[in-house]
Amino acid sequence: MRRLMPVLATCILMSSISRGLKDDGNINTLREEMCTDRNTSVNLHGCGEGEFFATMFTYNETSHTCYELPESICTRSEDYGVFYNIFTCAHTCNGGKGLELCLLTPYKPANGTCTEKEFILSSDKSCDPNIAWFYNISSEECEKYATCLNPWKFPTDVNGFAKPYFCMKYCGKFHVNNINGSENRSDTVNCTGEPPARCPSDETEYGETRYFYNESAEECQKYLACEYDWPKGLGAINYFVTNRSCQLECGNYNSSEYQLKVAARDDLFAQENEYSLEVE
DSSP, rough: OOSOOOOOOOOOOOOOOOHHHHHHHHHHHHHHTTTTTOOOHHHHHHTTOOOOEEEEEETTTTHHHHHHHHSOOOOOGGGGGGGGSHHHHHHHHTTBBGGGGGOOOOOOOSSSSOOSSSSSTOOOOOOOOOEEEEETTTEEEEEEEEEEEOGOOOOSSSSSSSSSHHHHHTTTTOOOOOOOOOOTSTTTTTSSSSOOBBOOOGGGGGEEEEEEETTTTEEEEEEEGGGGOOTOOOOOOOOOOHHHHHHHHSSOOOOOGEOOOOSTTSSSSSOOEEEEOOOO
């Protein structure tokens, strides 16, 4: 259910790195195993400093897709297996495959005034259509359109949203050439070159912590990404939301270096201080 307010790995791989991606037939399995360790607890005691309740996403290993959690939770690191949007979940967990709904036409558009209308507010008595948003896969933007239905009650498998916020969380950063993902990762992951959307020096306060593989140094390195300025039409990218994912795709990954001490259950409180990550 799309809400009215934005209120929210363990694998073993040791190999030497060569130019480009690892040549490992088990990489998809290892990636999926990494994404099944998660803590999606609601944390009813309230969010910690700098956290807030938000619509969040996680990976379903049965359907092999990323999906929205049924209720908002406190924001937390992607190391917990929960993600702020579909793109970061898909890029980390299932070869970058997005949702088919992002390819669909706008859901139930209006043609002029409404003879029948679902009112969003009880005070609204007009026949003018409601405003909704859909994702235009060609322009890679969320665009406004009119509908006689209440967009807050749209099904979750359609290209129609009550706010551009939700539209971008579901479909942002996807385009016609990357939405189907890539099993061999060659169309989605790149272990060379500059990372995308690196923040200018005067805008780092707005950046999200992300990782890229520095081929010269032969290591994964942290950088700040200003994702509001994401370039359009990107193909394979040197971009990872966790150090763990970067190490798995491009570096030397050893599961013993990562210790997930929180239980991987959906009904337990998140305890961030119990999470030990020995490699930054």
